[in-house]
Amino acid sequence: MPISVAIVGSGPSGFYVAEALVKSEADVEIDMIDRLPTPFGLIRAGVAPDHQSTKRVTRAYERTALNECVHYYGNVELGRDISIDELRATYDAIVLATGMPGDSKLGIPGDEKQGVIGSATFVGWYNGHPDFKHLNPNLETENVVVIGNGNVAIDIARVLVKTPEEMVEADLPKHVADAIQKAPVANVYMVGRRGPVEAKFTNVELREMGHLHNARAVIDPADLPEEVTGDWSDRDRRLREKNLESLKEFAGAPDAEKQKAVHFTFFASPVEILGGEKVEGIRFEKTRVANGRAEGTGEFFDIECGLVIPAIGYRLQPIPGIQVDEERGTIRNNDGRVSEGVYVAGWAKRGPTGVIGTNKPDGKTAAAEILEDIQEGVKPGRAAFEATLQERNVRWISYTDWQQINDAEVANAPPGSPREKFVTVDDMLDLLAN
Numbered sequence: 001m002p003i004s005v006a007i008v009g010s011g012p013s014g015f016y017v018a019e020a021l022v023k024s025e026a027d028v029e030i031d032m033i034d035r036l037p038t039p040f041g042l043i044r045a046g047v048a049p050d051h052q053s054t055k056r057v058t059r060a061y062e063r064t065a066l067n068e069c070v071h072y073y074g075n076v077e078l079g080r081d082i083s084i085d086e087l088r089a090t091y092d093a094i095v096l097a098t099g100m101p102g103d104s105k106l107g108i109p110g111d112e113k114q115g116v117i118g119s120a121t122f123v124g125w126y127n128g129h130p131d132f133k134h135l136n137p138n139l140e141t142e143n144v145v146v147i148g149n150g151n152v153a154i155d156i157a158r159v160l161v162k163t164p165e166e167m168v169e170a171d172l173p174k175h176v177a178d179a180i181q182k183a184p185v186a187n188v189y190m191v192g193r194r195g196p197v198e199a200k201f202t203n204v205e206l207r208e209m210g211h212l213h214n215a216r217a218v219i220d221p222a223d224l225p226e227e228v229t230g231d232w233s234d235r236d237r238r239l240r241e242k243n244l245e246s247l248k249e250f251a252g253a254p255d256a257e258k259q260k261a262v263h264f265t266f267f268a269s270p271v272e273i274l275g276g277e278k279v280e281g282i283r284f285e286k287t288r289v290a291n292g293r294a295e296g297t298g299e300f301f302d303i304e305c306g307l308v309i310p311a312i313g314y315r316l317q318p319i320p321g322i323q324v325d326e327e328r329g330t331i332r333n334n335d336g337r338v339s340e341g342v343y344v345a346g347w348a349k350r351g352p353t354g355v356i357g358t359n360k361p362d363g364k365t366a367a368a369e370i371l372e373d374i375q376e377g378v379k380p381g382r383a384a385f386e387a388t389l390q391e392r393n394v395r396w397i398s399y400t401d402w403q404q405i406n407d408a409e410v411a412n413a414p415p416g417s418p419r420e421k422f423v424t425v426d427d428m429l430d431l432l433a434n
């Protein structure tokens with residue numbers, strides 16, 4: 001009997017596990033399960049809508065999905081439609097590739113106010129993730145504060161200040177594009193606790209901020225050191241030197257005729273969200289960096305704003321029956337092994353770090369561990385899984401169904417854009433019903 005494998009999550013890490021299993025040429029039957037009808041995880045719902053070239057990695061995933069031993073089951077949620085114990089009884093191996101979909105909280109007074117929206121939620125909204133269709137963020141504000149000094153913070157700032165012409169080739173859903181276009185947002189403050197040298201931007205993303213049509217990158221030259229100091233690996237030092245160079249260019253070319261601004265604000269730690277029920281501003285304490293760590297200086301300043309977007313990290317969605325490593329915030333695992341027959345890959349294994357390709361070795365590891373631990377299939381696999389779903393009236397989405405959804409999205413695309421996304425599960429199901 002083939003070894004039956006259920007991969008829960010069809011983001012990059014799920015696909016890299018499937019790819020490695022397919023390439024092994026072992027006798028396997030692979031079922032990929034995702035809570036959304038649409039595959040590809042954060043490639044669809046996280047990667048910025050104006051960075052379409054990054055999303056092309058899905059072409060390789062599609063080749064895996066179309067392999068004869070792989071079946072896709074979208075619109076099936078572990079924990080809602082089926083439990084981990086049921087999967088254990090059905091499959092020889094289960095790989096949890098469920099990512100880290102939750103937002104880390106700021107943990108400061110006022111962070112529950114209306115208008116504080118974590119980056120996972122905000123990015124999910126502008127990328128048309130069905131969970132966030134009704135978010136309706138307050139964009140009726142001149143100032144937005146994004147907290148964090150990584151690429152996600154840059155993505156958010158860029159999407160908010162690019163012109164409609166610059167977004168023509170993006171796949172923002174129409175209601176999102178309309179909301180952003182008519183918003184009076186003129187300033188996005190991107191605030192980091194530490195300095196420009198410690199910031200985690202990659203240089204391509206940072207440099208792009210110097211070339212936006214109607215938004216200038218603003219930075220206080222006093223925040224920029226002469227050179228990169230500190231204990232960095234050669235690779236890290238080179239990256240930081242490039243970033244410092246880019247920031248110095250921004251500081252030297254203020255570009256006053258552009259109407260919008262992205263303010264790179266360093267050495268500031270958020271201490272309180274201001275306002276009543278809704279956000280009216282945010283208070284920061286100025287910091288200095290000592291031994292790589294930010295410490296408060298006792299000096300404070302406020303930024304008035306109607307929207308605060310913390311882009312400070314992600315949290316696991318706990319799965320009943322699966323232990324969490326509280327310290328690392330991941331599923332507890334020993335290099336991918338969770339318990340007998342259960343494995344983990346990607347963000348759920350390592351935490352929210354690295355680029356898409358960083359998930360590939362995880363995929364290879366999980367596949368190798370499965371094939372090392374299990375020589376032969378003994379559990380019923382696909383047929384039993386489908387029987388359970390049928391019994392529960394779960395309308396699962398096959399890969400062919402997804403291709404139909406994809407074709408309709410492409411056909412509905414406005415000029416220049418690759419697609420107009422369906423942003424509700426019902427709309428996708430209606431399309432398939434008709």
Ligand SMILES: Cc1cc2nc3c(=O)[nH]c(=O)nc-3n(C[C@H](O)[C@H](O)[C@H](O)COP(=O)(O)OP(=O)(O)OC[C@H]3O[C@@H](n4cnc5c(N)ncnc54)[C@H](O)[C@@H]3O)c2cc1C
Pocket residue numbers: 008009010011012013014033034035036039040041042043046047048051054076077078079097098099100101123152155317345346347348353354355356357359
């Ligand atoms: C905003 C943002 C922008 C990014 N931009 C880039 C970029 O430009 N370049 C780059 O290299 N990397 C980028 N990354 C990183 C990249 O997206 C991640 O490395 C990668 O997506 C992690 O893959 P994953 O498979 O572990 O998780 P995910 O991509 O999150 O996939 C997890 C999948 O599991 C599914 N799932 C979750 N829970 C369940 C459940 N209970 N039942 C069934 N299915 C479930 C989800 O629906 C999802 O499809 C970005 C990340 C973010 C957040």
